Amino acid sequence: MSTIKDVAKEAKVSIATVSLVVHKHNRISAETSKRVNKAIKKLNYHPSRSGRRLVSQKTGNIGFILTDDHFLRSEPFYTRIFLGTEFEARNYEYYILLTTIPSNYDVKDHPPRFILEKNVDGVIIAGKVPVSIISQIEKYNLPIAFVDFYPPSNEYPVVLIDNISGGMAATQFLIKKNHKNIGFIAGDIGHPSIYDRFRGYKMAMDYAGLDFSELNYIVDENYTARENGYNAVKKLLEINNDITAIFACNDAMAIGVVQFLNEKGISIPNDISVIGFDDVEADLSLDPPLSSVRVPKYEMGIEVMKLMADLLKNKDATKKKILVSVELIDRGSVMDLTLKIPMPA
Amino acid sequence: MSTIKDVAKEAKVSIATVSLVVHKHNRISAETSKRVNKAIKKLNYHPSRSGRRLVSQKTGNIGFILTDDHFLRSEPFYTRIFLGTEFEARNYEYYILLTTIPSNYDVKDHPPRFILEKNVDGVIIAGKVPVSIISQIEKYNLPIAFVDFYPPSNEYPVVLIDNISGGMAATQFLIKKNHKNIGFIAGDIGHPSIYDRFRGYKMAMDYAGLDFSELNYIVDENYTARENGYNAVKKLLEINNDITAIFACNDAMAIGVVQFLNEKGISIPNDISVIGFDDVEADLSLDPPLSSVRVPKYEMGIEVMKLMADLLKNKDATKKKILVSVELIDRGSVMDLTLKIPMPA
DNA sequence: TAAAATAAGTTAAACGTTTAACCCAAATTA
DNA sequence: TAATTTGGGTTAAACGTTTAACTTATTTTA
Numbered sequence: 199m200s201t202i203k204d205v206a207k208e209a210k211v212s213i214a215t216v217s218l219v220v221h222k223h224n225r226i227s228a229e230t231s232k233r234v235n236k237a238i239k240k241l242n243y244h245p246s247r248s249g250r251r252l253v254s255q256k257t258g259n260i261g262f263i264l265t266d267d268h269f270l271r272s273e274p275f276y277t278r279i280f281l282g283t284e285f286e287a288r289n290y291e292y293y294i295l296l297t298t299i300p301s302n303y304d305v306k307d308h309p310p311r312f313i314l315e316k317n318v319d320g321v322i323i324a325g326k327v328p329v330s331i332i333s334q335i336e337k338y339n340l341p342i343a344f345v346d347f348y349p350p351s352n353e354y355p356v357v358l359i360d361n362i363s364g365g366m367a368a369t370q371f372l373i374k375k376n377h378k379n380i381g382f383i384a385g386d387i388g389h390p391s392i393y394d395r396f397r398g399y400k401m402a403m404d405y406a407g408l409d410f411s412e413l414n415y416i417v418d419e420n421y422t423a424r425e426n427g428y429n430a431v432k433k434l435l436e437i438n439n440d441i442t443a444i445f446a447c448n449d450a451m452a453i454g455v456v457q458f459l460n461e462k463g464i465s466i467p468n469d470i471s472v473i474g475f476d477d478v479e480a481d482l483s484l485d486p487p488l489s490s491v492r493v494p495k496y497e498m499g500i501e502v503m504k505l506m507a508d509l510l511k512n513k514d515a516t517k518k519k520i521l522v523s524v525e526l527i528d529r530g531s532v533m534d535l536t537l538k539i540p541m542p543a
Numbered sequence: 544m545s546t547i548k549d550v551a552k553e554a555k556v557s558i559a560t561v562s563l564v565v566h567k568h569n570r571i572s573a574e575t576s577k578r579v580n581k582a583i584k585k586l587n588y589h590p591s592r593s594g595r596r597l598v599s600q601k602t603g604n605i606g607f608i609l610t611d612d613h614f615l616r617s618e619p620f621y622t623r624i625f626l627g628t629e630f631e632a633r634n635y636e637y638y639i640l641l642t643t644i645p646s647n648y649d650v651k652d653h654p655p656r657f658i659l660e661k662n663v664d665g666v667i668i669a670g671k672v673p674v675s676i677i678s679q680i681e682k683y684n685l686p687i688a689f690v691d692f693y694p695p696s697n698e699y700p701v702v703l704i705d706n707i708s709g710g711m712a713a714t715q716f717l718i719k720k721n722h723k724n725i726g727f728i729a730g731d732i733g734h735p736s737i738y739d740r741f742r743g744y745k746m747a748m749d750y751a752g753l754d755f756s757e758l759n760y761i762v763d764e765n766y767t768a769r770e771n772g773y774n775a776v777k778k779l780l781e782i783n784n785d786i787t788a789i790f791a792c793n794d795a796m797a798i799g800v801v802q803f804l805n806e807k808g809i810s811i812p813n814d815i816s817v818i819g820f821d822d823v824e825a826d827l828s829l830d831p832p833l834s835s836v837r838v839p840k841y842e843m844g845i846e847v848m849k850l851m852a853d854l855l856k857n858k859d860a861t862k863k864k865i866l867v868s869v870e871l872i873d874r875g876s877v878m879d880l881t882l883k884i885p886m887p888a
Numbered sequence: 889t890a891a892a893a894t895a896a897g898t899t900a901a902a903c904g905t906t907t908a909a910c911c912c913a914a915a916t917t918a
Numbered sequence: 919t920a921a922t923t924t925g926g927g928t929t930a931a932a933c934g935t936t937t938a939a940c941t942t943a944t945t946t947t948a
Contacts, residue, residue: 199661199683201933201934201935202934202935203934211897211898212897212898212899213898213934213935213936214897214898214899214900214936214937215896215897215898217935217936217937218897218936218937221936225895225896225897226896226897227895227896227897230896230897244659244660244661245660245934245935246660246661246933246934246935247596247602247660247661247662247934247935248593248596248597248600248602248661248933248934248935249597249903249933249934249935249936250934250935250936251592251593251596251597251903251934251935252593252594252596252597252902252903252904252905252933252934252935252936253902253903253934253935253936253937254903254935254936255593255903257592257593259638269626273824274619274622277619277622277626281614281622284641284642285643288642288656291656293604293640293657293662294640294641295638295639295640296629296639296641297629297633298630311633311636312638314589315589315590315591315592316544316589316591316592316593317592317638338544453828457830460830479618479824479825480824480825480827480828482825483798483825483828483829484828485802485805546903546904546905547904547905548904556927556928557927557928557929558904558905558906558928559906559907559927559928559929559930560926560927560928562905562906562907563906563907563927566906570925570926570927571926571927572925572926572927575926575927590904590905591903591904591905592904592905593903593904593905594903594904594905594906594933595904595905595906596904596905596933597903597904597905597906597932597933597934597935598904598905598906598907598932598933599905599906599933600933
């Protein structure tokens, strides 16, 4: 493979000239430029990263950090975000180095190797991580951007899901189908995303002038997995059997809801409508497939990369917060009550 | 951040000595070593990749290539492989640079940027890729290893699924449960993996002394998606209604089979048993969940990284082929006919 | 016409390592 | 004792770029 020296020799110029041509510096005349470019093509020259890195003190790499937990999640949520980031990184000529950290990362632990070896120009943190890793990275004075995580300070650019409007959209979809007794099922309500979905639900009910009682329509569990959805809907229906529609705070819980209703012979959507949030793969294989609120994971990855690129160009770039919009996906697990023939009394 | 110079000054030795200590070269006395190591700790020194790369002519990176198609697959098959590779790479102090190429990659197209920029020491290719990309990479004289793809020559280390034994295992599992009329459903039989699963099926039937007629038990479609499974089982049951168990060549088709049987009110596993191959997430949300043959994607990623590390150490390393074993996962979609009470005639 | 500005290129230092070649003192050998 | 080996380190070149500072020739200005 040819180096800048080979090109210089071929074009009969100094290596500096070659470099200047490559960087389209205007000090070089058009003819020389042409001659050099011809040599570059002839020798199939591409500047080597290794040389460039050393002198420019830039690696051309971005670190992408997430926890083992998230890394090993069965639903490929963060994986998708990563793929979006990787794709967008090409537009900026960056490479992404992905690594995971233990979810119980401690200040005593080594920071990721790419930080120690100065092998990244910036770091993207995806999902919830221990604060200790953040303070570690701050020590190395690296630009940081977050995606799907509320960072501990306002200093950082961040990409978040617009959970409030998603919660509203799901609820309003049910309201438009003439549902009035709408249950909301939450797991860990302390989680910011879940809480915001709940807020969206409340706002939508409020705007529509629909009454709701927290006692009847919210059921708390500590986690948001399938079994919690199963248990939650069970409790909810025990204390309120007028419910015609259920909005589960995420698809994992929604699937638990579906399992419970199936077992009890309660037909979806004929007896009870169900809508979830996240739009994961598993939704498609339910019968009927689950209506849900799509979270654009790939696009989130793209957005956070854009923020990072901004930040690298201009360290004082505004620390933007981006809320990505969600989209309602109707797959038939919601019944339109307007069309339903009323049962004889 | 401190450099080798800072350490040298601190320890009052030359930078060469620091380097030799870092590399545990035996030319340095124990005392000097200790002094240098103390300085290294004090200054929190870690050799910079950029410096090291340039002189060693090694990047410390491995390229990971797959096609857009595979990259965007809804089932995270190659993603899992990638994650395994990334994880294992840490043990060898390598980073993985992931990139995709168009599935219609042409010789005229640019090779991935990390190749042009000499930013990788070797390349791992995952899944089926156009041969043109392989010959392109060969030009750059980079070590290549394959995973889940039969490379066009014997020159390369490769990690493959042991499809034949998987096909046998699935079939033998059905045979053990006393099934005798076992249908096999294949999509694209021209695909090496599918064909090998079919061979496993045939061998198992043969060993068990069970007769089978290709006309009755094989149904061809061009693809292996859900709708093909749906269509295939429909045709299969039209020409043969003695079948008590169906082995679908992959889970996507198996899910199509399940959908068809559900629609027709044919109970799984009471009327017909079903087993798939791949063990994808969606299997769990079926009712009953699908029994399948688990493919250890993560482990495949690990294995291919090991082969790559071997290859980088020793360019003449044996070009091993590794067949990773699969594992039968029983989730209740198969009925044990031995226990079934015979219907009164 | 002399001085100043400009255009177009070159020189050389620097980035942070690794490592072959070298050096010197002390120990060993003949 | 003189020559040789060994141990323990240092010197300096090299890797492939970028870029500030410099040079030289030409053009512009006063």
